[in-house]
Amino acid sequence: MTLPSRRCLILSDPQAEHWQQIEAWFLQHDEQRRLWLAAEDDVVARSQRRAQDYLGQELDLLVFDGSELLRADSLAAIFGCLCAGGVLLLILPAQPKQSRWQQRLQNIARQCALDSDAIQWWQSSQKLPEPQCHPSSPAESVTLDQQQAITAIEKVLTGHRRRPLVLTADRGRGKSAALGMAAAQLMQQGRKVIGLTAPSKASVASVFKHALQALPDAQFQADTLYWQDRQLQFIPPDRLLAEQPVLDLLLVDEAAAIPMPMLTEMLNQYSRIVFSSTVHGYEGSGRGFATRFRQCLDQHAPGWHSHSLHTPIRWAANDQLEAFSFRALLLDAELAELDMKTLPDRSEWHYVEISADDLLANEAYCQQISTLLVQAHYRTRPSDLQLLLDQPDLRLFVLQADEQILACLWLVAEGPLNTELADAVYAGERRLKGELLPQTLLAHAGLPDAGQYHYQRIVRIAVHPNLQGRGLGTSLLQQVETELDTEMLGTSFALSEPLLRFWLANGYQPVRPGLTVDHVSGRQALVMLKAVSTSGQQLLQQAQTRLAQQWPYLLSQSLRQLPVAEVVLLSGQLPVTDVLVDPLQQQEVEAFALRQRGLAFSQFSLQRWLWSRLNTPEFAKLSQQQQAILVRLLLQQWSQAELVEALALPGKNTLLQQCRQAVQLLL
Structure with a gap:
């Protein structure tokens, strides 16, 4: 069956009577298959911020009102909800001069309107054409692509262990549907517990939807689909790795939006696992995912295999609206391989600052910088280009060889804050959008003068x-x-050890760790500073002294799960505080290590003594397990039971024996 085309009507500066017509048309359509997104919620519209709430929903009419505000991420997310025969009404301001990003969007929209009948540009002087939707539900039959994907998923369970599958597709190809159908089939075959993880629960709505369709008598409660004595359970990435539940199979959807260290940990923890990712989508980093993750798979699971879905099921092949979205939001811009033989000599490379006007005038720059950012960071999104074009106080530097951009660096100016505002931030009465560095130092590090600096x-x-x-x-x-x-x-x-080492090597110093773990990255954030003035050096010293004073407390509280290697590395960067060990404490340490003095009676002295030994060559020579025992037990205040379980030791006596031996080696 040939699916009808999706169409886009772009409206520039509609007048009052046009708005009335649009609303009347909108209200005539099926409430379940229409959506109006605008700057804020109102009687008819929903806020663009809520676009991701509708992922997986099938729409025939979509009104996207960008006349006051246009969020690039929301537009990218919602494009994939419009089905074959559906119509998008994209409303833009008449004069986009205040936004370079909107200027670029309108330029591309006009070009696409000239090239395709499916994209139509309307001016307020013209008669407003009624949007004619020709809804066509996707075929209920499973495509060949999907059936092959389901077979490949089942083989992960029936074949050899440690043979993960990587499933990739553009949006609208039925990838999430295939995951849901495969999960249902496996549950019917007797698999008890299938885990499902993703950056957010909203992004796996389609997986559960298709599993429920295949298991009509199943029940869905909270985050779990129950069928007989079997279940498909959604588990956020951070909780999955913290709890490590026993699973028959783990499905990782939108894997590109999960940090590589977490994917690697999942790969090591679960022997039967499927990684699924959108290649060109609002998630943004699917393009870089394939390249980065391939290296990880080759190292940890060389028997891995892959499958790609190519056939659209929500819209026709060669859909012009998809082509417009790819071009406008740079969703399909690919990073070109460098030919090292033809690349100019390094002496001919040069550093250039690119202004936002330069970026707007050079589409090749937009594409190259966007693809570099995608490769480098798992959270790169379409809104990044919007920020680069529109955010004030932003600077962009690149390393260039001829017209090829080899590296880029994006900065934003922050501070100073006026005295009244800085005081309110310090007192916890105000929270600012942006201004991350001064806000962190004021509100979290507790430095009342931090708002004065550039x-x-x-x-x-x-x-x-x-x-x-x-x-x-x-x-x-x-x-x-x-x-x-x-x-x-x-x-x-x-925070990760490789990134920490990079910034330390470049002269940056830690000043404040985050107190909570990000649910996607599974890690705490770390703020690092480098002073480039005398006044800046004074502030940096204050911030580091403050962190050093708080460090023992933080390690025993919010940083209890910080990896041992990072604890040691960060501790070595802080100024030495009061860690002198008096003779009585030293005697107590020796009695614990060389005799049988109890840990409970020696722990305070041991902790103070360990601070003085943490960054010595002797400590570096200890095994990873010995370092973990000392750091976890004495600095991060893990209980003996926690550490015995984490290190898979026979019992507490073994733990204490190994702890005494490690202390002996440092005496």
């Missing part, structure tokens, strides 16, 4: 994958330092 925050840094490991990121940072007139450089990122 900051430049590094939002992203990205290097072409073919050139990574050659010092280009460091070189770009050094170049940018010479270009900026500021007191402090800073960055914030999901």
